[in-house]
Amino acid sequence: xxxxxxxxxxxxxxxxxxxxxxxxxxxxxxxxxxxxxxxxxxxxxxxxxxxxxxxxxxxxxxxxxxxxxxxxxxxxxxxxxxxxxxxxxxxxxxxxxxxxxxxxxxxxxxxxxxxxxxxxxxxxxxxxxxxxxxxxxxxxxxxxxxxxxxxxxxxxxxxxxxxxxxxxxxxxxxxxxxxxxxxxxxxxxxxxxxxxxxxxxxxxxxxxxxxxxxxxxxxxxxxxxxxxxxxxxxxxxxxxxxxxxxxxxxxxxxxxxxxxxxxxxxxxxxxxxxxxxxxxxxxxxxxxxxxxxxxxxxxxxxxxxxxxxxxxxxxxxxxxxxxxxxxxxxxxxxxxxxxxxxxxxxxxxxxxxxx
Amino acid sequence: xxxxxxxxxxxxxxxxxxxxxxxxxxxxxxxxxxxxxxxxxxxxxxxxxxxxxxxxxxxxxxxxxxxxxxxxxxxxxxxxxxxxxxxxxxxxxxxxxxxxxxxxxxxxxxxxxxxxxxxxxxxxxxxxxxxxxxxxxxxxxxxxxxxxxxxxxxxxxxxxxxxxxxxxxxxxxxxxxxxxxxxxxxxxxxxxxxxxxxxxxxxxxxxxxxxxxxxxxxxxxxxxxxxxxxxxxxxxxxxxxxxxxxxxxxxxxxxxxxxxxxxxxxxxxxxxxxxxxxxxxxxxxxxxxxxxxxxxxxxxxxxxxxxxxxxxxxxxxxxxxxxx
Ligand SMILES: Cc1ncc(C[n+]2csc(CCOP(=O)(O)OP(=O)(O)O)c2C)c(N)n1
Ligand SMILES: [Mg+2]
Numbered sequence: 278x279x280x281x282x283x284x285x286x287x288x289x290x291x292x293x294x295x296x297x298x299x300x301x302x303x304x305x306x307x308x309x310x311x312x313x314x315x316x317x318x319x320x321x322x323x324x325x326x327x328x329x330x331x332x333x334x335x336x337x338x339x340x341x342x343x344x345x346x347x348x349x350x351x352x353x354x355x356x357x358x359x360x361x362x363x364x365x366x367x368x369x370x371x372x373x374x375x376x377x378x379x380x381x382x383x384x385x386x387x388x389x390x391x392x393x394x395x396x397x398x399x400x401x402x403x404x405x406x407x408x409x410x411x412x413x414x415x416x417x418x419x420x421x422x423x424x425x426x427x428x429x430x431x432x433x434x435x436x437x438x439x440x441x442x443x444x445x446x447x448x449x450x451x452x453x454x455x456x457x458x459x460x461x462x463x464x465x466x467x468x469x470x471x472x473x474x475x476x477x478x479x480x481x482x483x484x485x486x487x488x489x490x491x492x493x494x495x496x497x498x499x500x501x502x503x504x505x506x507x508x509x510x511x512x513x514x515x516x517x518x519x520x521x522x523x524x525x526x527x528x529x530x531x532x533x534x535x536x537x538x539x540x541x542x543x544x545x546x547x548x549x550x551x552x553x554x555x556x557x558x559x560x561x562x563x564x565x566x567x568x569x570x571x572x573x574x575x576x577x578x579x580x581x582x583x584x585x586x587x588x589x590x591x592x593x594x595x596x597x598x599x600x601x602x603x604x605x606x607x608x609x610x611x612x613x614x615x616x617x618x619x620x621x622x623x624x625x626x627x628x629x630x631x632x
Numbered sequence: 633x634x635x636x637x638x639x640x641x642x643x644x645x646x647x648x649x650x651x652x653x654x655x656x657x658x659x660x661x662x663x664x665x666x667x668x669x670x671x672x673x674x675x676x677x678x679x680x681x682x683x684x685x686x687x688x689x690x691x692x693x694x695x696x697x698x699x700x701x702x703x704x705x706x707x708x709x710x711x712x713x714x715x716x717x718x719x720x721x722x723x724x725x726x727x728x729x730x731x732x733x734x735x736x737x738x739x740x741x742x743x744x745x746x747x748x749x750x751x752x753x754x755x756x757x758x759x760x761x762x763x764x765x766x767x768x769x770x771x772x773x774x775x776x777x778x779x780x781x782x783x784x785x786x787x788x789x790x791x792x793x794x795x796x797x798x799x800x801x802x803x804x805x806x807x808x809x810x811x812x813x814x815x816x817x818x819x820x821x822x823x824x825x826x827x828x829x830x831x832x833x834x835x836x837x838x839x840x841x842x843x844x845x846x847x848x849x850x851x852x853x854x855x856x857x858x859x860x861x862x863x864x865x866x867x868x869x870x871x872x873x874x875x876x877x878x879x880x881x882x883x884x885x886x887x888x889x890x891x892x893x894x895x896x897x898x899x900x901x902x903x904x905x906x907x908x909x910x911x912x913x914x915x916x917x918x919x920x921x922x923x924x925x926x927x928x929x930x931x932x933x934x935x936x937x938x939x940x941x942x943x944x945x946x947x948x949x950x951x952x953x954x955x956x
Contacts, residue, residue, distance in 0.1 A: 327933035328758040379932045390758050390932050406760040407717065408690050441689035442721065469690055471666035477689035542666060602938065609928050 291586045292579030298570055300561065303345060303502045307337040307558050309583050310361035313370065316587050317360065317377060317391075321537055325595070326377045328390045329406075331358040335532035338557035339464050340365050342505025343432055343525070346513040352400045352418045352431040354411040357392035358464075358531075359404035362434060366401040368394065370590035380597035386607075387600055408469075409442030411435065412461075416448050419457040419522075430516050432460040437526075438469025440486065441477050449524070453490045456521035460512050461487065463526045464499070470535045471543035487524040499527030500555040532556075634817055639672050639809040641783035642748075644817055645790035646673065646710065650680050653708065656794055659686040659695060660712030660748075669714055670750055670809055692722040699745045700729045708744040708794060716751035717760030723768070730799045731774030742797040743774075746790075751779075752846045752893050753940055754807030759930040764845075764894035769801050770871045770903070777870040778827055779803040781848035783813040785868065792827040800827075803870075805846035830874035832881060836863035839887035839953050842878060842904065844868060847891045847941060854946040862950065870900060878904070879911045886917035887953040891941050896924035918956035921949045 292305035314332040321330045333340070336358075344365040347353070355362040363373050368384060376383025377391050384396045395403040402418060405411040415433035422429040439445050440463065452459045463483055467474050480486040484494040493515070497508040505527055512523035530552035534541050565571040636644060650656045658664075658673055658680075664687040667674030677685035688695050692713060699709040713719045719726070726747065733743050753762035769775050776798050780786035786804070793800040834852060838860040841851040844867040855862035865881050867873065882888045888908055890901035901922035908920050923941045931939045 327756050329761070379934045387934075388929075388932055392758065406758070407721075409721070438690045441691045441694075443691070443693055444721070470669075471662040472687065472689065476687060538669075599934065602935075605926065605931070605935070606928055 291582035299345070300503065300565055301571060303341055303506065304558070304561050304565060305579055305583065306341045306365055307502060307561070308579060309586065310337045310341065310364060311558060312583050312587050313360060313364060316591060320591065326391065327379065329357070329536050330391050331536045332533055333358050333361045333531070335552065335556070336464060336466060336499065336529045337361060338502035338505050339462065339499045339527040339529050340434065342502045343460070343462050343509040345506045346509035347430065347432060350400060351429050352402055353434070354402045354415045354418070354431065355404050355434045356411065356436060357404050357406050359394055360391065363394040363396070363401055367399045368396050368401055370586050371593040372396065374590035374594040375597050378594040378597070379599070380594055381600040382593070382597040409435065409439040409444035412439065412444050412448035415459050416451045416457060419452065419459045420455065422458060428517060430458050430460055430513050432462060434462045434464060436469060437463055437465040437467070437474055437483060438472065438477060440483060449487060449490045449492070452522035453492045458516045459522040460509070460516060461522065461524040463524070464529060465526050466529050466531045468535070468544065473543065483526045484524060492522045492524055493520070494524035494526070496526040496528060499529030500557045500560060502557055502561055633814045635812050636783050636787070636815045637810050637812050638780070638783045638786045638804070639670055641787040641815050642672050642790050642804065643674060643676070645787045647676060647679065648817070649791050649794040650676065650684065655706060656708045656710065657684050657686065657702065658710045658712070659688055659699065661688055661690055661714050663687060663712050668712060670806065672748070672804070673712065692718055693725050696722040696725040696730060696747065700725065700733065700743065703743045703745050704733070704741050710746040710748060710794060713747060713749045715761045716749055716763040716765055719749055719765060726769070726775070727772045731772050734798070735774065743799040744797050745799045746793045746802050747799070748802045748804060750806040751803045752805045752807060753930060753936055754846060756933040756936065758932055762930045764892065764925070766803060766870050767894060767898060767900050770900055774799070775871060776800040776828070777803065778868060779805065779845040779870065780868070781805065781808065781845055781866050783811065783815050787815045787817065788819070788822065789827055789868070791821050792824045795821065796824045796827060803845060807846050808849065828869040828872050828874060830865055830867045830869065830877040832863060832877070833866045834862070834864040836861040837885055838862060839889060839950055840865055840881045840885045841889050841891060841946065842867060843891040844870060846893060850941060850943065851891055851946060854943040857943055858947055858950065860950065860954065873904065873907070875907055875911065878908060882908055882912045883915045886915055888920045889923060889946065889949045889953055890920065891923045891946055893925055893940060895927045896922050897927045899924050918953040921953050923949045
């Protein structure tokens, strides 16, 4: 199957109805990401999700705002902190949660897990456990679109830590040199694991750094989803109009640890608390309630609908089967070359496993 | 004597090496203030300062390249690559610069660089965090590769690696980081040539199990659980391979099973099988057999136990070897 045409309509947003103002959709989307992530943390602690887990709590406004500027057939490349991006791109909560569980009903048969969500049909070209690893892929996706004469944008998300890697610099230079339709989105949450921005970047104004490659680059308040949406919209329109790549730095903060194994020795509690005062969901919720767009009762409905989607995803993942071990080598190569499969080895491995 | 985990033994060995030689530096991502993801460099920055224990940005290629320049000027950098899978951004510098500069400088410069890599699986991590990349590097002339299997060796081998004039890739079996043993932290450093010696860790006469790093314990347990008299050899050094010790063992037992975590295809077991077959052709009672990972990317946590060689897989190979 080629990945050129989305085969699925974007999933509908729980808590949002056609006719509601677009800000309500942004709120509902951020809430979905938040509640999904919180459930993941619980499920990780319970041992249902294994491996690594990096959640996006606090940063929801960035992906939500940027994605609101994209069309369904625009492409997205993300990092290992990508559960929210996958949901927002239109992957079903079931496929995402089942993947986290390692179940065969997951988007990658449970082999990719939390850091490698992927769905070509949705044009979600993956999480990536390698910091900086996704950036060059975005260049190729954008070049392919241009070669095929398609009017599409590739949005590439990465943390500020990735800007120290060579792949960032190679990629931005290529995109600018060839004027490719790429939106670079730097999710600057001020820390790369334990390393604060000022200890990893010679120029901490990241838009200034990126602008050296001769592309429009600016920063936006990453806790304000409306500001992110507006900035992304401006960039995407300019890119579609042939304006070449753009760079957007969203200043944000992760409220939780880097991953589930992080004692957070590198930052003060006070700093975290200060950022929590600017919780992107609370900011928008306050605004919408304040201006009378939403009533508390609407919020309760939204919470309930979001919870139902998350519950359903978790139940689905829980009940789903594991992949049959005999299929372990499927898609390592083209299945047509299955003559190379090492059946005896797998059979030997299987003997140790309860049916 | 002190009871140390392997992680602490390496940490202690590094501290000793840094105290003895001011040219020794430590560098890597979050190695200083944080003390490393596995806490192997914990406390070193507090003792030796930020100039000798250097926190770097995310820049694996840059870290190793910087180490090359430092080594050219007489420093002895010990670089940490946070996880096995992140060594690949530095693959270029390691294989094209680190491995070749001694030769290129006509012997004038030595590349006294240690590259520490927490590697292998078994901790419920996933691909890029559980890999055994030794074969890629063993293929490259100019590199040394060693891997300890226990805290006692870890304490000694890290110091020998730091003292050695050649570049050494130091693979740390992360699933064994928390295993403990009594370590004599005042022991004098054995000659560095010992770093490249394999060791017979269990005597036996029916077959030899050759393994390293994380698989040594697995093989010892397999040998203990079995009724046959199995010899276990810890290779310790993967480049160079101590063929003398390996061949001596196989010549006595007549059978060899090589066990590693990395995929069998193109793995070091193939190199060993070829070398041993050539050296022991007339003593071998069975072909050299290999037990290793499958030729798939490292699988998710729930399949780890199936992917990693275990007692059953090791002993099944012994069965096959004995059946010839
Ligand atoms: C090439 C590579 N080096 C190191 C790592 C280990 N690592 C994983 S996430 C991370 C921090 C990345 O920070 P940033 O890019 O700012 O993203 P954030 O986690 O803050 O979202 C590090 C060092 C990795 N995954 N890949
Ligand atoms: Mg960051």
